[in-house]
Amino acid sequence: MSQVNRLEAQTRTAMGKRGSRNLRSEGIVPANLYGHNEDSQALQVCGIAVRATINSGDRLVDLVVDGKTEKALLTDVAWDTFGQHVLHVDFQRVNVNEKVHVAVPVQLKGTAPGVLVGGGILEQPHHEVHIECLATNIPHEFVVRIQDLQLGQFIHVSDLTDIPEGVTILDAPDTILVHIAIPKTIAEPVATEEVPAAPEAAGKKAEGDK
Helix, strand or coil, X not given: CCCCEEEEEEECCCCHHHHHHHHHHCCEEEEEEEECCEEEEEEEEEHHHHHHHHHHCCCEEEEEECCEEEEEXXXXXXXXXXXXXXXXXXXXXXXXXXXXXXXXXXEEECCCHHHHCCCCEEECCCCEEEEEEEHHHCCCCEEEECCCCCCCCEEEHHHCCCCCCCCEECCXXXXXXXXXXXXXXXXXXXXXXXXXXXXXXXXXXXXXXX
């Protein structure tokens, strides 16, 4: 479940691509705060602090903006091409007594015998599950155990277990989370064209002609 981390932020005055680049060069991450029918705010947060919040898996924070504290949900994180540096984050104002819609990551655990023994291909069409719950009740992740998954078998949203009380799954029950695909090992025959027999050379006499 989400814990409440304290995160300091300041009003951002450096705007545009150049301003954002300058902030990042100083270890500061540009951010936005929106929601609850209030004006959006351009913010900036310490890169180390926001990275620690992301790594904790907690979404809910006590966001302290210029001395004023309000509950906010970390809703979006933009990474660089290599997924190493945080470029931008978004926060949404929340009321802890109201339900929110969020996407929770799906974490696979174990090794599927359908891959290890059967030579199948593990496919994960969906890496997140969409839920509705109180902001204080958001799970860090949904664990899907695949140690019994055989060749050709599926795990659907309806197979999820350990769903916390008060959490409603919004995705369709038949949504496929994991599938062990059967590899195509038999190559289709390649059609070949028959080569017609070469015609007799012009003027050549048939055998026996005089």
